[in-house]
Amino acid sequence: MIVEVGAFALLLAFVLSVLQAVLSGVGRRLSSPVLAGGGQGAAIASALAVAVAFGALIHAFVTSDFSVANVAANSHTDKPMLYKVAGAWGSHEGSLLLWCLVMTGFGAFLARARTGGGGGLPFGLKTSAVAVQGGLSALFLAFTVFTSNPFARLDPAPFQGASLNPLLQDPALAVHPPLLYAGYVGFSVTFSLAVAALIEGKALAGLGQGFWPAWGRWVRPWALASWVFLTLGITLGAFWAYYELGWGGWWFWDPVENASFMPWLAGAALLHSAIVTERRGGLAGWTVFLALLAFTLSMLGAFLVRSGVLTSVHAFAVDPERGLTLLAILGLTAGSAFALFAWRAPQLKGGVVFAPISREGGLVLNNLFLTAATATVLLGTLYPLILQAMNGSTISVGPPYFNLTFVPLMACAFLILPAGPLLAWKRGDLKGASQRLALAGALAIGCGFLGWLMFDPKKAMAGAGLAMGAWLVLGAVAEWADRIRLFRASAGETLRRAKGLPLAAWGMTLAHAGLGVFVLGAVAETAFKAEAALALSTGQSVAAGGWVARLDEVKIVEGPNYLAERGTLTVTRANGAAPRVITAERRFFPAGGQTTTEVGLDFRGLDDVYVVMGERRAGRDGRPAWTVRLYWNPWARLIFLGPAIMALGGLLSLLDRRLRLGVGARRKVKA
Amino acid sequence: MKRLAVLSALLVLAASPALAEPAAAPDRPLADAAQEARAQALFKDVRCVVCQHESIADSPAGIAADMRRLVREEIASGASDQAVREDLVRRWGDYILFRPPVRWTTGLLWFGPFALVLIGGLVMLWRARRRRATSTVPLSPTEEARLGALLKAETIRPDPDANRPHD
Numbered sequence A: 001m002i003v004e005v006g007a008f009a010l011l012l013a014f015v016l017s018v019l020q021a022v023l024s025g026v027g028r029r030l031s032s033p034v035l036a037g038g039g040q041g042a043a044i045a046s047a048l049a050v051a052v053a054f055g056a057l058i059h060a061f062v063t064s065d066f067s068v069a070n071v072a073a074n075s076h077t078d079k080p081m082l083y084k085v086a087g088a089w090g091s092h093e094g095s096l097l098l099w100c101l102v103m104t105g106f107g108a109f110l111a112r113a114r115t116g117g118g119g120g121l122p123f124g125l126k127t128s129a130v131a132v133q134g135g136l137s138a139l140f141l142a143f144t145v146f147t148s149n150p151f152a153r154l155d156p157a158p159f160q161g162a163s164l165n166p167l168l169q170d171p172a173l174a175v176h177p178p179l180l181y182a183g184y185v186g187f188s189v190t191f192s193l194a195v196a197a198l199i200e201g202k203a204l205a206g207l208g209q210g211f212w213p214a215w216g217r218w219v220r221p222w223a224l225a226s227w228v229f230l231t232l233g234i235t236l237g238a239f240w241a242y243y244e245l246g247w248g249g250w251w252f253w254d255p256v257e258n259a260s261f262m263p264w265l266a267g268a269a270l271l272h273s274a275i276v277t278e279r280r281g282g283l284a285g286w287t288v289f290l291a292l293l294a295f296t297l298s299m300l301g302a303f304l305v306r307s308g309v310l311t312s313v314h315a316f317a318v319d320p321e322r323g324l325t326l327l328a329i330l331g332l333t334a335g336s337a338f339a340l341f342a343w344r345a346p347q348l349k350g351g352v353v354f355a356p357i358s359r360e361g362g363l364v365l366n367n368l369f370l371t372a373a374t375a376t377v378l379l380g381t382l383y384p385l386i387l388q389a390m391n392g393s394t395i396s397v398g399p400p401y402f403n404l405t406f407v408p409l410m411a412c413a414f415l416i417l418p419a420g421p422l423l424a425w426k427r428g429d430l431k432g433a434s435q436r437l438a439l440a441g442a443l444a445i446g447c448g449f450l451g452w453l454m455f456d457p458k459k460a461m462a463g464a465g466l467a468m469g470a471w472l473v474l475g476a477v478a479e480w481a482d483r484i485r486l487f488r489a490s491a492g493e494t495l496r497r498a499k500g501l502p503l504a505a506w507g508m509t510l511a512h513a514g515l516g517v518f519v520l521g522a523v524a525e526t527a528f529k530a531e532a533a534l535a536l537s538t539g540q541s542v543a544a545g546g547w548v549a550r551l552d553e554v555k556i557v558e559g560p561n562y563l564a565e566r567g568t569l570t571v572t573r574a575n576g577a578a579p580r581v582i583t584a585e586r587r588f589f590p591a592g593g594q595t596t597t598e599v600g601l602d603f604r605g606l607d608d609v610y611v612v613m614g615e616r617r618a619g620r621d622g623r624p625a626w627t628v629r630l631y632w633n634p635w636a637r638l639i640f641l642g643p644a645i646m647a648l649g650g651l652l653s654l655l656d657r658r659l660r661l662g663v664g665a666r667r668k669v670k671a
Numbered sequence B: 001m002k003r004l005a006v007l008s009a010l011l012v013l014a015a016s017p018a019l020a021e022p023a024a025a026p027d028r029p030l031a032d033a034a035q036e037a038r039a040q041a042l043f044k045d046v047r048c049v050v051c052q053h054e055s056i057a058d059s060p061a062g063i064a065a066d067m068r069r070l071v072r073e074e075i076a077s078g079a080s081d082q083a084v085r086e087d088l089v090r091r092w093g094d095y096i097l098f099r100p101p102v103r104w105t106t107g108l109l110w111f112g113p114f115a116l117v118l119i120g121g122l123v124m125l126w127r128a129r130r131r132r133a134t135s136t137v138p139l140s141p142t143e144e145a146r147l148g149a150l151l152k153a154e155t156i157r158p159d160p161d162a163n164r165p166h167d
Helices: A002-029 A033-062 A069-074 A081-089 A092-112 A123-147 A171-199 A201-244 A255-280 A284-307 A320-347 A359-391 A399-422 A430-454 A460-483 A491-500 A503-528 A636-655 B002-015 B033-043 B062-076 B081-092 B104-134 B141-152
Strands: A530-536 A541-544 A547-558 A563-573 A580-589 A594-598 A600-604 A607-618 A624-633
Touching (some): A002 A033, A002 A123, A033 A081, A033 A092, A069 A092, A092 A171, A171 A255, A171 A284, A201 A255, A201 A284, A201 A636, A255 A284, A284 A359, A399 A430, A399 B104, A460 A503, A503 A636, A563 A600, A563 A607, A580 A600, A594 A607, A607 A636, B033 B062, B033 B081, B062 B081
Antiparallel strands (some): A541 A547
16 A cells, blocks of 8 residues: 555656646746745655655665566665665666655755845746756656656565565665765756756846856855765765775776766866856856766766676676666756757857956865866766777776876875965965965975885875875865964964854865875775785684784674674784774675675774684695685775765865855845 | 575675685785885885775785785886886786876877967967057047946946955
8 A cells, every 4th residue: 555655656746846847937927926936845745755656666666676677676675774774765767766855855945945135046046947947857767657656556565575685684775875975966056046046147238247246156065065966975885895895995996886976077077166166156057068068967867877888796687778778868858958058158258357366266176176086987887888988999988097096196186185275366466376385385294204104115296196185185274274373373363263253165175085084094005005814724813014914713693684604803013003893794685695705894093904704614734715805905994984074174165154145145244 | 584694694795705706815015114105105106906896905806915915026026116116917918907107199198288278278378469469549538538438337336346456
């Protein structure tokens, strides 16, 4: 019964989304607040309907209703509750429903956004945006209902389900898709606002010079929120890959990872160019372009992952027919949006004047490098497909390619990054900025040298990379210290300035410093990690990077839906100091007949000692032995800490009053 | 307990899929540390042919172990890195290396990103020059006076970003 309610709610949501698009569209055309209000009501109702459908799907998973094909294919009665719930978005159909939930949910928030004076959205812009968002929702809901219905029944119902891929049965991966989708699909709102701004092009003249700064202010919170979600989602995914796959790596430039990384890069570029639009009314056309691009890349990612054109660990195995439908949706939405852009863009004259050395100039350079980086990832992901289609030759594009293209581009961007926030709008003082950064630069080079001394083997490039990470962190600190006049004014004055600093400024400092923290971790881990693998019987040990792991015992333990060989190991330094006991498992899931590894992680300060249990085999002396891999991953903690700091910075920025919809750009205070 | 026993048997079966392929022996590193380091670096560039976007350095598959052994043997026999790469490409095609070859068909792939930065940079410079030629007419004295009056009457909290270089 509940399943039928879900299926009906899903169909209803589709109808409501169509209604939302039509009512808002006609309401805009006739300038009728009543019709537009109806469209907004439909948007909210549609979100509620999808929420009901999603609840019904979760209910089916929780109660293990195997008469639903999707539940039978992805759940099992033995599965822990968390993974029963997470199974709801573990498949193509379920995750598509999650996609629709986020899309209509954001649409409902957009429909609730304030209109009118005092910083609210103008009637025309909002109504058009709600209409576009309704159209997008209708397309994706139609795709879900008619090609990938998660409520399809199975007759006869099997007694037991096929269970969720055990690799996905992990807490980090249970929350990874919702965060990722909140990010991906959040960009649909920036897309809708951008299309609305293009449609309203003719009316823009009436709004005068103030339109684009206001538009920038309306777009930025959505872009920022999406970017924060995407940052957290990607980081969780990388962390999952790190400790669940058991390869000791965290980023493989896998096509599906790239698919999530492209909207992130475009979103980061959008955040920065929207600042210029918001503060100076400049780069309007470019910001609109990026707002369209971010969601286009999200949809491209969805197509790549779900169409089966890519071979990847993460790809949903889905038939090409659905892929073609998705490609059609992508072509229709992105194609018409970019055509509209090409038609209307020449009318979008920002017309602001700034010198090349200025805050605007710095942000433009940021955008140049971020866009080139996005293009690099796009080329690297699609080129093998394109080349194969053109002349049948197969190539592989992997880490060595990105190390030679993406990394130098980013290095150039990082080199100039700390100077940007120190430059004034319109015309900056490069000499002054470099004087204020001199100390940070000198310290960063010192840090690089220290790092070079600290690690073996000596690698000059790694030293330079560490200096770059330190430069980002120290540059952010220098800018912050400069703002609050640290040590240059009295303590009281400094404190007063720190208190008066807008949240957005704290957010920027944190985000830039977090990037530096990430670079430090990524460089140290990539350049200096050490590994060793040996077949160990109990009592024997393996050593890598100054650490020794001794296999104490191996037991067979029974989990809720798996059996595991659990190895207990003692990790010590090479001289036997600082012992700590950890466990690593090799799990076998009878439901799917798959095995997974549960890595033993020993946190040592910023470093990880990482132990993977391998297969059982016959040892030398006839005793059983297990292949044990030991990794020493220096500073691995920073790789995941850095993006978390970046997301926190984004969140602080989002809480800034100036960015909230409906709040006046400037408050009058007593002079 | 009986269930545990049955599952244990299953586990052992799964752990050593003896019927399909014997468990790969752990790699035997080369005796010469410098040669081993070269081999390790090469592993990262070589794609495991049966896996999904994994290098033979990461892959647990049996064939990846065979490929690692092959690379080590060739390095031990004195082949240069380039010779090893060429041999791998001869056996499996360009697909085997994660670093695509530089050819005219891959020109866009390799040089596209840098060309984009170059073109973008040139466009920016060109626009900046054009803008400088047309911009900034100095204010007339009456305009200056109006601006001064406006600034004096300003009751809005000054934006901390807006006038920083002047403070």
